[in-house]
Amino acid sequence: MGARVRKGDTQEIRRLNRRAILEHLRQGPLTRAELSRRTGLAKSAISRLVDELLQEGLLEEGAFTSPPLGRPGTLLHLRPRARFALGAELGVEGTVLLALDWRGEVLWAREWRHDPHAGPEERLDRLRQEVLPRATGALGLGFTLPGVVGDRLLLAPNLGWRDLDLRPLLSGFPLAVAMENDAKASALSEVFFHGEANLAYVVLSTGLGVGVVAEGRLLRGANGAAGELGHWLGPGERACACGRVGCLETALGLGTLLAHHQALGGRAEDLEALLHLARQGDPLALQALAHLGEALGRFLANLAVAYDPALVVVGGKAAEFFPFLEASLRRSLEAHAFVEAHRALPVRPSVYGHLAPAVGGASLFLARFLELGGLWAESPRRNGGRYEEVAFGDRRGLGA
Structure with a gap:
């Protein structure tokens, strides 16, 4: 409509x-x-x-x-590529930066790895250097983090960051900057591009996060922690990066998938190698992935009881593994569903694969641009300054 x-x-x-x-x-x-x-x-x-x-x-x-x-x-x-925004994901092991046009096309993408222990200053400085030559004409930069994001970053366990005000580190960026949780931004991008009003977006990579949209509204909670389902406590005994024991993501994270594959006698040393083996039909790779799919199906059965979504989208690195997860996931979901409707709950991978969190970041600005009918641009007082609404064809606008 x-x-x-x-x-x-x-x-x-x-x-x-x-x-x-x-x-x-x-x-x-x-x-x-x-x-x-x-x-x-x-x-x-x-x-x-x-x-x-x-x-x-x-x-x-x-x-x-x-x-x-x-x-x-x-x-x-x-008009294709008439307006675009930059999006970035600051992940545990690397950063993704891309440009997304207002029709949803990824114009280009860059990725780089870094030391998992690198702090926010180092990571944001590298991101700023990558953005500087590519910022001209962009509506803004939306970047996502695997953590609880409010006015400040409250907690990102897998990054080891806690209670950080990142705004001083953003002052050197040449355009407007916004930050958001990776799963929540990805969920918003599904609403923006596909119009879904009730969905759960599952980001599964090193950790596990969920963005939930109910009746067109993103669920944030009092502190922005709604959807941090990777930190539901279960019966497991493995230590989590958050400092507790038994968090769900210690059983469902893709690091656990790789470890399980190796425990079976598999030879993959990283997730890319595991994906390659799965595509070749390697039985140990397929066995490890079927095991994860079964566990993920049980998780989705619980998720359906909690939020009753009309659709589940799987993003993060797991989206690329989805063809090898789907069959066991579906069997498990059907076996453990609470109500009949959840047995046939649609589950699909993100069309953007592991780029989805960065796409979600860019969509923060693209959605705002469309919401205001193309009459919005950032004023010179960026990153905390007021927004100024001007036509993009005006002398002051980005389309000048």
């Missing part, structure tokens, strides 16, 4: 009308006449706003239509 136009002051009405046009065009190309019918706006208003969006480079005109009745019309499209 497209955006509904509400009453308000002139600028608010203009913003909402532009948003309605852009949201309808996100579903596919339309003529001006079709936009008028779908939005309920007068043809003159549609024509004026479309001309604005064309001048700002957000739309482009395509082929002519030949309807059985009435005049031919020109199809309007969202």
